[in-house]
Amino acid sequence: MLDLVLKGATVIDGSGSLGSLMDVGIKGDRIEVIDQNITVESIETLEVTGLTLTPGFIDVHSHDDFHVLIEPEVRHNILQGVTTVVVGNCGFGAAGSKAGKAQMKAINEPSIELPDWTGYAGYLEEVEKTSPAINVAALIGHHTSRREAMNGVADRRPTDSELKLMLASVSEGMEAGALGMSTGLVYEPGRYAATEEVIALSEVVGRYEGLYVSHMRDEGSGLLDSVRETLHIGELSGTSVQISHHKSVGKSNWGMVSRSLELIDESIAQGRNVTADQYPYTARSTMLFALVQNGTFNSEEGGAMGKSDPSEVLLCSVPGQEDFEGRTLQSFVEQFDLPGEEAANKLLKHYSDSILVAAFGMDEGDVRIVMSHPSTMIGTDGLDRGSKPHPRAWGTYPRVLGKYVREEGVISLENAISKMTMMPARKFDIANRGLIKEGYYADIVLFDPTTVVDCATYENPRVGPKGIPYVIVNGAFAVKESKQLSSRTGRALRKGQI
Numbered sequence: 251m252l253d254l255v256l257k258g259a260t261v262i263d264g265s266g267s268l269g270s271l272m273d274v275g276i277k278g279d280r281i282e283v284i285d286q287n288i289t290v291e292s293i294e295t296l297e298v299t300g301l302t303l304t305p306g307f308i309d310v311h312s313h314d315d316f317h318v319l320i321e322p323e324v325r326h327n328i329l330q331g332v333t334t335v336v337v338g339n340c341g342f343g344a345a346g347s348k349a350g351k352a353q354m355k356a357i358n359e360p361s362i363e364l365p366d367w368t369g370y371a372g373y374l375e376e377v378e379k380t381s382p383a384i385n386v387a388a389l390i391g392h393h394t395s396r397r398e399a400m401n402g403v404a405d406r407r408p409t410d411s412e413l414k415l416m417l418a419s420v421s422e423g424m425e426a427g428a429l430g431m432s433t434g435l436v437y438e439p440g441r442y443a444a445t446e447e448v449i450a451l452s453e454v455v456g457r458y459e460g461l462y463v464s465h466m467r468d469e470g471s472g473l474l475d476s477v478r479e480t481l482h483i484g485e486l487s488g489t490s491v492q493i494s495h496h497k498s499v500g501k502s503n504w505g506m507v508s509r510s511l512e513l514i515d516e517s518i519a520q521g522r523n524v525t526a527d528q529y530p531y532t533a534r535s536t537m538l539f540a541l542v543q544n545g546t547f548n549s550e551e552g553g554a555m556g557k558s559d560p561s562e563v564l565l566c567s568v569p570g571q572e573d574f575e576g577r578t579l580q581s582f583v584e585q586f587d588l589p590g591e592e593a594a595n596k597l598l599k600h601y602s603d604s605i606l607v608a609a610f611g612m613d614e615g616d617v618r619i620v621m622s623h624p625s626t627m628i629g630t631d632g633l634d635r636g637s638k639p640h641p642r643a644w645g646t647y648p649r650v651l652g653k654y655v656r657e658e659g660v661i662s663l664e665n666a667i668s669k670m671t672m673m674p675a676r677k678f679d680i681a682n683r684g685l686i687k688e689g690y691y692a693d694i695v696l697f698d699p700t701t702v703v704d705c706a707t708y709e710n711p712r713v714g715p716k717g718i719p720y721v722i723v724n725g726a727f728a729v730k731e732s733k734q735l736s737s738r739t740g741r742a743l744r745k746g747q748i
Contacts, residue, residue: 273288435448535566693724
C-alpha cells in the first residue's frame, strides 16, 4: 500500500525533458512508483489535474544558517517551493559557533540565544535536533574559519600556525559532510586573504571532491579579473567552481557579463566543472557598511561592489529603528544634509552598524543573458531580516516561473525546472534528490504554470506567491492548499549521503 498518490499532474522530472501526464506514488519518504495510471491502493489520493509536478527547488545560495534554527518553519522558503537550502555562502559559515555567531551578526543577528556547537558536525546535528521544514546542507565559510583561527578580523596574512588551524577547520567540515567551501572576498575578513591562502584551503576541499563557491572580489569594473582568479583557484586546487550571484554592477559595467560568460565557456571547454547561480532581480542586498567600505558612493564607477546612487539604496533592516526601514539612503542625505557616503556613515555610527540594504545597479538585459546561459542555476541569496527585506527571499522561484518563463519566454519551463532541481543536486552532490524518479526522496512541488507568480515587492516583501498550492518534503505535506502545515520533516543533508 502507498501512502500518497498524486494523480493527473504534468510531471516535469528535472532532467530538462518535456513533461508528461503521470501519476506519482509515494511510500514513506521516497517516490515509489511513477506511472500513467497508478491503481495500487493508497492511504491518500489527491487529484492534481492541471498542475505541474516537479522536484522540490534547491536553493544553492541561502543565508538561512541560523534562520533554520531560530524560525524552523522557514516560511519564506517553503511557500515558494524550496525544499532544500545550501547555507554557508559568501564566506559566512556557521562553525565554529562562537566565530560563526560573530561573523553572521552582520547579516543575520540571532533573535534568540543559540546553543554552542563544535564544528560542522555539531551544526548539522543541531539542524537535525531542530527539524526544520526544509532540508539543510552546508558549505564551510572561509570568513568564519579565518576569524576563528586569527581571533577576529585581521588585515594580514595568517601565520603558519593560524593557517594550520584554518586547514584543520576545513578538514573537519568536509569530514562532517559539508559540500565544499565558500568565500566572500569583498567582505571582512575574506577581503584580506591572498589568492594563495584560498588555494591552500581549497586544496583540502579538492581532496574530498568538494566545490569552491565564491562571492568574488569584484563585481564591478574588475569583474573579469575576479572570474579569472576564481577559475585559477579551482584549477590549482582541483575543485569544481561555483560563481555566486553572477552579475555586473554599475551602469558603466553593464554588458560585461557577456565576456564573463565567455570566460566560463572557455574553462568548461578545457574540461573544468564551472557553474554559477543567479537571483532574478536588478537590486542586490548586502550590508550598508560593505557598500561604504568598497567605495560604492564616492566615485563615478564605484568600487568592488559597483556603483549605486543614494536614491537606489533601500534600507531593509535597521536594528532598533524599524521606522527607518523602507526609506532610501537619499532621504537621509536630505535629512542630514550630507553627501551619500557621509550620510551612510552617520547611520552606521549613530543608529546601527548592522544595516542591511537593497541596492539597485544591475541591468535587466544582463539578468536575462545570465539566466539563459547553460552554466546558470537559480538561488535566492535571501535574507529575511527586518520589515522590508529584499523580495528575493520570498519571491525568487515563482518570479522565474511567472515573469521569465511564462510572460517573457527567456527560458523554457523545462530548462527553468532543471536549473532549480537536477542541476544543483548534481553540482552540489546532493544524492537522490533533484529528480522525479523512483527511489528518490519525495521532495515535490505542485504549481499552476498559468498563474504562478511572485507577490513580494520592495514595498511589501514578506508575501508568499500565488499558484503553488502543494509542497512535499521527504514524503510529507509541508504546504497544502497554499497553506503551510505544522509538519517539519526537513533533514540535515551531507555530501553524497544516500
